[in-house]
Amino acid sequence: MSVGSIVLVVLVLAALGYFFGRRRAVAASAKSGVKLHSLSGYYGQTVALFTAVPALLLMVAWLFVQPIIIESRVSDMIPDSVIPQGGALSLVMSDVRQIAGGLDAVLANTELSEEALNSGEVDFTTIRARMAEVGVALAGDVPQEVYEAAKAYRQGADIGRLMMTVAVIGLALGLLAWSMRRIEPRMRARNVSENFVQALLIGSSTIAILTTVGIVFSLVFETINFFKLYPASEFFFSTVWNPQFRGGSDLGILPLLWGTLYVSLVALLVAVPVGLMIAIYLADYAGSTLRSFAKPAIEVLAGIPTIVYGLFALITFGPFLRDWIAQPLGLGSSSSSVLTAGLVMGVMIIPFVSSLSDDIINAVPQAMRDGSYALGATQSETIKRVILPAALPGIVGAILLAASRAIGETMIVVLGAGAAARLDLNPFEAMTTVTVKIVSQLTGDTEFASPETLVAFALGLTLFVITLGLNVLALYIVRRYREQYE
Structure with missing residues (x-):
């Protein structure tokens, strides 16, 4: 059966x-x-x-x-x-x-x-x-x-x-x-039933915790096996990424970290200003009719599969940047670049910034706005000097959460930024990220006994630590500086 x-x-x-x-x-x-x-x-x-x-x-x-x-x-x-x-x-x-x-x-x-x-x-x-x-x-x-x-x-x-x-x-x-x-x-059937349900709820919560613990331990154990085969100093400080499954590999993480941070920075430069201005407009300028339509429409961007964004970057946006900007200025000849992936990824994470920031701005009490208007301040002055300072901790937390989302993205980078691991400041050059190399090192028939395969777990643990640090920092900022309103 x-x-x-x-x-x-x-x-x-x-x-x-x-x-x-x-x-x-x-x-x-x-x-x-x-x-x-x-x-x-x-x-x-x-x-x-x-x-x-x-x-x-x-x-x-x-x-x-x-x-x-x-x-x-x-x-x-x-x-x-x-x-x-x-x-x-x-x-x-x-x-x-x-x-x-x-x-x-x-x-x-x-x-x-x-x-x-x-x-x-x-x-x-x-x-x-x-x-x-x-x-x-x-x-x-x-x-x-x-x-x-x-x-x-x-x-x-x-x-x-x-x-x-x-x-x-x-x-x-x-x-x-x-x-x-x-x-x-x-x-006492009610007591038995409620205790049973309570035990089920506790068990469900425990499953989530144990899943996280299992992921962390699996990464840690395989990373330890990797460092038994490959020096940790070369992994963290080498500037060359050149895996060779027949031996003689150079597995330095610095080019991958640089590509990850570079692409994420470009994405945040797009998403943060646009998302924040959208949030301000929807919270303080837009009418209820426009807001009820515009906010769900913007949040649809978060529901589009990342492969669709990647195809847009590969077929449309990348060639546009290459033909109209990079080649005329002599900055590059590839449609895959940091700028291509970063701009498209920035559009993808705009809803993360705008939606969270909008909720935070709306949480600022109306009394603070009324007090500012009573003192003669204009609406723009009220937003700049009252609302944004009061909502700043939550906005910073939203930005850091969006940064974590950008750092963990894979498909847009694969199709939009290429797979070249290099240290370069030119945003029109192809680069790659940690997540892309994790996928490439585990693709195909692999045996988990070589440093070229086990390095994926070391990369995953490093990325996990970075995103965890950003999430912890976001929670600390929100809890440390948020204002409690009656």
Whole structure:
């Protein structure tokens, strides 16, 4: 039974538990003459929660643990003679998983039977031809040992799925019967239900925290492995980025940091003035009709996929800057440049600045405006000397959050700024950023045992520290200098 089918069965059991639990509570109250402690719906909720939640948690844990156990057992079946030089067992296991998936596709879409596959009546050459027919192509020669390991992997997965189905549905049925028997009029069903929901909310919050911790630790551990293979001093202070997967690489981060900060600076030079002026206009000059239309229209820019901005930079804006500015002035001949990516990215993050700044400006009390007008100040003077100083901490926080968004952008830089890692002040030259190189170093068939691949994690950790610092600084400024109004 598939995972979706198991979830559906558990939810159906939970719905039945809610209906019959509520009905049993009402019947028990009528029979004993004792008033229910809680509303009848809480009794049904108690049965439904005890039926569904533990069973679904068991299923999630099973799906997490089962592949680890199966791969551990199957990897022991693979002899050292079929493992490529360098001990790349993960590549062999990738072939095992691909072949196992291909066997499932062959059994589902051809006349080949499970018995013929398990008995060995059909050789691997025939199986491979059948895989090609259903769209599963294997690269290179696959040893017979890998094929046998794939069969064992598939059998283990089938057995594990069957055991998971029995365990999950059995647990749901058992808890359904147990929770039904617990129902009585004096049962504090509301307390049980609310405590259960509170535990679910705490668990959801914990998942978000643990996800962040897991991301950080994965970056840290892989970065430590990278620095065991490549000197940290050369990574942080070298001005050359030249990865060579055959050895002799120069992996200096300085050109990538320079490109990242340069493109982000250009983007902020566009987004901050325009976004701030939009916010001021919408907050203090525009009427309610125009504001109700203009603000959602501007925020649509934030919903456009970044690949669309990248294509605009590559096809339209980049050639325009090259043909009308860069080449006539002798500053460059490439349509990919820092200015191309920075200007387009600046347009993309305008809503981040304008929307946040608009909300902050509107939070300034009307009494401060009225007091300024009462003293004879004009509207522009009120904005410059009263409203903006009062809203400045929040505006600075919005700018720093927009900077974090710009630093983490990838697609616009790939298509608009190019992939050249260099230290240059000319904004019409092609450069690249940290995020682009993270993608390029992890693209293709890679084995996480070389510095050229592990460097992506060091780059990611560095970028994480930079953006985290900007976010912390934004929060500090907002909390330290914001004004509290009655």
